[in-house]
Amino acid sequence: MSTRKKNILKVIILGDSGVGKTSLMHRYVNDKYSQQYKATIGADFLTKEVNIDSDKVATMQVWDTAGQERFQSLGVAFYRGADCCVLVYDVTNTKSFQNIKSWRDEFLVHANVSTPETFPFVLLGNKIDTDDSKKVVTNKAAQELAASLGNIPLFFTSAKTAINVDTAFQEIARSALQQNQNDADSFEDDFNDAINIQLDNDTNSCSC
Amino acid sequence: MGVRSTSQEMSRETQERRAHSSSSSTSLVTSLMKSWRISSSTTSSSGSSSKKKFTQSHSGNPTTTGTYSDTHSHDQNPLRHSNELGMYSLSRSSSSDGNFDAMSKQQNSTNRSLSSSNNTYSPLRYNSPSTNQIDSPRASLMRQKHNKHSHHNQLYYQHNNSSAISESSAHKKSSDKYFEDLDEDWSAVIDNYNMPIPMLTNGGNGKSVSGYGNNGDSRNNLSRTSTASSMATSLTSNTLTQSQSLQYPQLPNLNTLDIPDTEKSQEEMENEREVQELNSIMQRITKFDNIIKNKHIINLQDLRQLSWNGIPKPNRPIVWKLLIGYLPANTRRQESLLKRKRQEYSEGLKHTFSDEHSRDIPTWHQIEIDIPRTNPHIPLYQFKSVHDSLQRILYLWAIRHPASGYVQGINDLVTPFFQTFLTEYLPPSRIDTVEFTDPDTYLTEEQKMDLEADTFWCLTKFLEQITDNYIHGQPGILKQVKNLSQLVKRIDLDLYKHFEKEHVEFIQFAFRWMNCLLMREFQMDTVIRMWDTYLAETSPETILSFASSNQVSNSSEGLMSPHTPLSRKPATFSTPNVDHVSPASSVGRSNLGANAANQAIASPVNVSSSDDSKRFSHTSLNEFHVFVCAAFLIKWSDVLCVMDFQGIITFLQNPPTKDWKETDIEMLLSEAYIWQSLYQDATSHWLK
Numbered sequence: 097m098s099t100r101k102k103n104i105l106k107v108i109i110l111g112d113s114g115v116g117k118t119s120l121m122h123r124y125v126n127d128k129y130s131q132q133y134k135a136t137i138g139a140d141f142l143t144k145e146v147n148i149d150s151d152k153v154a155t156m157q158v159w160d161t162a163g164q165e166r167f168q169s170l171g172v173a174f175y176r177g178a179d180c181c182v183l184v185y186d187v188t189n190t191k192s193f194q195n196i197k198s199w200r201d202e203f204l205v206h207a208n209v210s211t212p213e214t215f216p217f218v219l220l221g222n223k224i225d226t227d228d229s230k231k232v233v234t235n236k237a238a239q240e241l242a243a244s245l246g247n248i249p250l251f252f253t254s255a256k257t258a259i260n261v262d263t264a265f266q267e268i269a270r271s272a273l274q275q276n277q278n279d280a281d282s283f284e285d286d287f288n289d290a291i292n293i294q295l296d297n298d299t300n301s302c303s304c
Numbered sequence: 305m306g307v308r309s310t311s312q313e314m315s316r317e318t319q320e321r322r323a324h325s326s327s328s329s330t331s332l333v334t335s336l337m338k339s340w341r342i343s344s345s346t347t348s349s350s351g352s353s354s355k356k357k358f359t360q361s362h363s364g365n366p367t368t369t370g371t372y373s374d375t376h377s378h379d380q381n382p383l384r385h386s387n388e389l390g391m392y393s394l395s396r397s398s399s400s401d402g403n404f405d406a407m408s409k410q411q412n413s414t415n416r417s418l419s420s421s422n423n424t425y426s427p428l429r430y431n432s433p434s435t436n437q438i439d440s441p442r443a444s445l446m447r448q449k450h451n452k453h454s455h456h457n458q459l460y461y462q463h464n465n466s467s468a469i470s471e472s473s474a475h476k477k478s479s480d481k482y483f484e485d486l487d488e489d490w491s492a493v494i495d496n497y498n499m500p501i502p503m504l505t506n507g508g509n510g511k512s513v514s515g516y517g518n519n520g521d522s523r524n525n526l527s528r529t530s531t532a533s534s535m536a537t538s539l540t541s542n543t544l545t546q547s548q549s550l551q552y553p554q555l556p557n558l559n560t561l562d563i564p565d566t567e568k569s570q571e572e573m574e575n576e577r578e579v580q581e582l583n584s585i586m587q588r589i590t591k592f593d594n595i596i597k598n599k600h601i602i603n604l605q606d607l608r609q610l611s612w613n614g615i616p617k618p619n620r621p622i623v624w625k626l627l628i629g630y631l632p633a634n635t636r637r638q639e640s641l642l643k644r645k646r647q648e649y650s651e652g653l654k655h656t657f658s659d660e661h662s663r664d665i666p667t668w669h670q671i672e673i674d675i676p677r678t679n680p681h682i683p684l685y686q687f688k689s690v691h692d693s694l695q696r697i698l699y700l701w702a703i704r705h706p707a708s709g710y711v712q713g714i715n716d717l718v719t720p721f722f723q724t725f726l727t728e729y730l731p732p733s734r735i736d737t738v739e740f741t742d743p744d745t746y747l748t749e750e751q752k753m754d755l756e757a758d759t760f761w762c763l764t765k766f767l768e769q770i771t772d773n774y775i776h777g778q779p780g781i782l783k784q785v786k787n788l789s790q791l792v793k794r795i796d797l798d799l800y801k802h803f804e805k806e807h808v809e810f811i812q813f814a815f816r817w818m819n820c821l822l823m824r825e826f827q828m829d830t831v832i833r834m835w836d837t838y839l840a841e842t843s844p845e846t847i848l849s850f851a852s853s854n855q856v857s858n859s860s861e862g863l864m865s866p867h868t869p870l871s872r873k874p875a876t877f878s879t880p881n882v883d884h885v886s887p888a889s890s891v892g893r894s895n896l897g898a899n900a901a902n903q904a905i906a907s908p909v910n911v912s913s914s915d916d917s918k919r920f921s922h923t924s925l926n927e928f929h930v931f932v933c934a935a936f937l938i939k940w941s942d943v944l945c946v947m948d949f950q951g952i953i954t955f956l957q958n959p960p961t962k963d964w965k966e967t968d969i970e971m972l973l974s975e976a977y978i979w980q981s982l983y984q985d986a987t988s989h990w991l992k
Contacts, residue, residue: 104950113712114673132680135673135712137824138815141953157950164670164712169777173811 103154105146105272106177108207110199111184112192113163116222119255120184121160124265129256136162139174146269154276156269168202175207179279180272184220185233187252193221193233193241200245210279216271217248220264225254585616592619602626602633612840614833614970617735621728624721625758627839628765642758649757652700664703667710671698674715682739682828684723689744693752694718697760705767708774713819717766720835721759723828729755739828769842769925773818781818784930785811791934795979799941806949813956817933825936826961826969833966834932837973842925928980935975 109117118133118140125142140160147153159174161167175181181203185192200217209215219242221233235252242250249271251264592615595607607626615623625631630645631638655661675694679685685694697718702710727735729747743752772780789810793800803810816824821838823831937944940959944952961968 113670131676133677134680134824135677135715137713137819139812141812141957143950143954155950162712166709166711166776166778170811170815173809173815 103152103273103276105154105156105179105269105276107156107158107180107182107268107272108175108178108203109158109160109182109184110203111163111182111220112186112189112195112199115163115184115186115189115192116255117160117163117184120220120222120253120261121158123255123258123261125158127258129258135164136160138162138167138170146265148266148269148273152273154269154273156265156272171202172206175203178203178207178209179275180216180218180268181207182218182220182268184222186223187221187233188223188226188230190232193237196241197245213246214278216275217245218264218268218271219245219248219250221250221252222255224252224259225257588614589616589618592616592623596622596626600635602635604633608840612837614966615836617727618732620832620836621725624724624835624839625762628762628842630758630762630765642754645761646754646757649700649760650753652704653696656700656703664699667702668699670712671695671702671710671715674712678715679719679828684726684739684741684743685719687742687744689742689752690722693743693756693759694722697722697756697763700760701763701767704764708767708771708776711774711778711819713816714763714767714774716820716823718759718763720823720828720832721762721766722755724832725755725758725762766839766842773926778819780926781815782811784818784926784933785814787927787930788814788817788933788937791930791979791983792937794983795934796938796941799938799945802945803952806947806952808949808952812953814933814937817936818929821929822932822936825959826964830961830964830966830969834969834973838925838929841928928976931980931983932972932976934979935972939972939975 109121111117113135118136119129121140121142122128122130122133125144139162142158142160144156144158145153146156159178161171161174181200183196183199185196187193196219203217204212204215207215219238221235221238224231238250238252242248249264249267251260251267253260253264255261591610592607595610596602596619604626607623611623611627622631626633632641672695675691675698676686678694684690694715698710698715701714723738726743727738729743729751730738730741734741743755747755767774770780772778773784774780789800792803792810822834826834936959937956940955944955947955
């Protein structure tokens with residue numbers, strides 16, 4: 097049915113500089129971690145074949161964007177046509193957490209999505225492998241934020257130790273696929289527009 | 305000197321021919337360059353057959369071959385000449401133009417060796433021997449430039465009227481200036497082992513030709529070498545035929561070069577290769593020394609021309625400082641200036657890190673997290689002392705330039721300067737260890753501050769040339785990306801259409817190319833080689849002539865904009881910094897009374913200064929960079945055209961350049977230069 101996109105799921109990763117967007121993407125796509133990633137300029141691009149709910153296959157195209165605020169005006173070129181937006185913060189960096197909402201708003205402004213209120217976001221708190229003493233963003237605050245952003249799924253991840261990365265991206269793929277189908281359907285049948293894809297995601301929040 | 309001017313005479317002739325071949329379309333250029341590339345890449349693994357295939361790839365294009373061999377009859381056809389009057393841009397973008405651009409480079413070197421041994425001139429050529437003999441290289445250079453516009457005056461041919469030459473110069477710009485450089489550069493790259501050392505020039509050709517084939521192909525040195533040599537020989541004999549028809553003296557032995565490489569043992573070849581490489585390096589070092597040593601005023605224009613083709617490692621630090629306008633051309637002022645700038649830097653640091661200054665936390669943090677991620681694969685950038693130095697340099701730069709501030713990518717741009725200037729403190733034999741050695745092991749604290757200061761000021765000067773890349777919204781980069789797409793649309797419509805079909809947007813891959821000047825795409829040593837050329841493209845004079853130019857208003861805004869952030873600086877910094885631009889140019893002005901400072905040096909033709917400033921007004925680092933990016937992209941055209949969106953983006957994210965050598969970069973730059981000389985006129989209309 098969704099011939100328009102042929103099951104290509106376009107995913108955007110956003111978040112402050114240095115929160116680990118590139119590392120997360122590489123952990124997910126290549127199952128590797130390196131300390132040697134250069135700062136992303138513009139956006140990096142990786143793809144992965146994904147199985148969703150063991151019966152659907154899709155290609156996930158991940159755009160890993162640059163974190164420096166300066167590059168935000170560039171976003172348009174990469175945001176367009178996204179099926180899911182991943183918001184990443186660093187649990188050891190308050191500022192990165194505080195900026196999540198503005199990243200989301202920025203995305204909605206530039207991505208030109210058809211139904212902003214239902215567009216799937218996933219929130220990731222990265223670097224949970226670090227010492228508890230260094231963690232400055234509490235899980236509770238994160239859950240509250242996730243709830244306030246429309247009950248979006250929340251995962252605490254570590255790209256370094258691979259904690260929760262696959263789980264998170266499974267959810268991202270599922271959300272993206274749903275969004276993708278919704279979008280495709282809405283072209284042919286406005287009836288489906290009313291489905292709130294977030295409903296079945298609620299149970300997935302905070303797997304910690 | 306005589307050698308040089310005669311070779312230029314010859315290359316001028318080649319270019320004249322080129323200028324007279326119109327009638328074909330742009331896509332033909334592309335297909336020609338492509339076919340050249342393809343054929344040579346298929347042959348690079350089988351050296352013996354390369355000559356044949358190379359020839360085929362040319363003869364495969366009837367227009368090209370025809371034009372090439374028929375040029376003389378064209379030249380002598382006045383009707384054709386007059387038809388071509390005023391068709392400058394058309395003829396420049398013809399396919400055979402592209403061919404001749406390349407071919408003329410081949411011929412330049414060959415011809416030079418031919419002519420260097422004998423000063424006989426062909427009556428077919430437009431020269432008047434007396435002019436040639438008294439020619440300064442500069443004069444000959446000037447006239448050579450005119451030839452690009454030679455269809456303005458067929459008088460050249462018919463009357464040997466040298467005064468027509470100077471008249472024509474008013475109508476043209478001097479983008480040819482690099483041809484003789486290429487020629488010289490390739491003289492430094494030797495493949496043809498049978499040549500006695502003074503004949504090195506012949507050898508350079510082949511390698512450069514083979515460069516087309518090296519990209520994306522296996523890099524077997526040996527096969528490349530022999531490929532190159534046989535190509536060179538094929539060209540040589542080709543040229544020889546040509547020159548015979550021009551009544552050149554026939555050089556003995558050239559034809560015997562056809563065979564030998566394949567018969568030589570590998571070891572022999574390697575030995576000879578090494579010897580020749582060493583010799584050519586020594587030659588080049590001498591050339592640079594001649595310009596920069598024991599001179600009161602350094603001729604920056606000569607230095608730029610020479611540097612465009614690469615700077616030997618021992619000369620590089622000082623030459624870079626001269627090219628970027630940090631060191632004044634007046635050598636008597638260098639020492640005091642260095643002292644002052646270094647003092648300023650350390651005072652700037654003192655002020656910035658004093659209690660009076662409240663730290664810009666976001667900027668500091670951004671730099672702090674970027675520095676460990678800068679060149680993570682090079683050990684040098686893992687040392688604590690280097691981190692600290694870069695942090696100071698970048699932070700100071702950022703807070704002194706509030707209009708742009710620190711932008712990711714600038715951390716990349718600082719490193720070629722840092723690394724190159726470090727080599728100043730290493731003995732020549734250890735220059736290559738700079739990437740592995742902790743500077744703290746050989747630098748005193750004071751030297752480290754000097755190094756930082758030099759790096760800081762050169763980075764400052766460099767970024768001044770491309771300021772609108774980093775101010776808010778990055779308009780410079782967006783413009784470049786747009787220009788790149790327009791350029792590719794004209795050069796390689798197939799690729800452009802394929803991108804459109806696959807919904808590939810240029811910004812998706814080219815943003816980084818612009819933001820980091822392709823640094824992310826290449827290894828550091830090739831980047832540094834590339835910067836030799838890039839720094840030769842930058843100049844304080846550019847800004848000056850931009851100011852007086854009524855053209856390209858958009859670009860001039862960009863170039864002038866550095867003064868905005870400058871003027872906002874604290875007085876301690878701004879005054880000396882503005883001062884700092886002037887020494888070189890004021891020296892130029894006062895000594896020579898010409899507004900395009902160094903351009904006017906030794907130029908006997910009065911119109912040249914306006915002429916050259918026009919050329920400079922056409923080019924800037926950013927603009928040249930777009931052509932380099934275009935050349936880079938088109939290199940992969942054949943591969944990209946069969947890929948889908950995903951494949952294209954993935955490929956361009958990580959192009960196969962890991963094994964690129966300096967010669968590959970030089971090829972890329974040459975191709976960019978060709979595209980620029982073909983499209984510059986056109987671009988002045990749409991590159992805005």
